[in-house]
Amino acid sequence: MLLRGLTWLVMFQILGVAINHALLPALPGAIIGLLLLLVFLLVRGKVDESLNTAANTLLQYLPLLLVVPATGIITSSQALLDNLLPIAGALVLSLFITVPLCGWLMQALARRIERRLDGRS
Numbered sequence: 001m002l003l004r005g006l007t008w009l010v011m012f013q014i015l016g017v018a019i020n021h022a023l024l025p026a027l028p029g030a031i032i033g034l035l036l037l038l039v040f041l042l043v044r045g046k047v048d049e050s051l052n053t054a055a056n057t058l059l060q061y062l063p064l065l066l067v068v069p070a071t072g073i074i075t076s077s078q079a080l081l082d083n084l085l086p087i088a089g090a091l092v093l094s095l096f097i098t099v100p101l102c103g104w105l106m107q108a109l110a111r112r113i114e115r116r117l118d119g120r121s
Contacts, residue, residue: 005054012037 016033024032041047073080080087 001050001053002057005048005050005052008048008051009037009054009058012040 013030013033015036016031017029019032019036020027020029
């Protein structure tokens with residue numbers, strides 16, 4: 001079950017990398033693969049059990065994936081200090097965009113769930 005789900009995830013990543021090299025070099029292949037996976041799941045309307053198992057298993061190891069970038073930041077601290085103002089500006093700007101967007105999405109999702117529950121009553 002786990003192997004089948006991992007195969008699906010890797011297949012979408014490889015497809016995203018192929019599209020990246022052929023058509024969209026500005027967008028990372030992993031992001032293209034995630035978008036393709038999202039479209040696939042939306043069209044299908046459900047998440048397969050094997051894909052769910054693989055995703056949950058990988059989520060357990062997510063902190064390990066963040067160790068490498070954190071180490072790179074520590075070893076490249078001078079580059080970080082040289083670009084501190086643009087990095088801080090980008091972080092603040094993304095915060096002001098992301099927080100209201102997440103609030104709006106949560107409200108929309110709550111309304112959708114409420115309509116769905118009212119339809120069942």
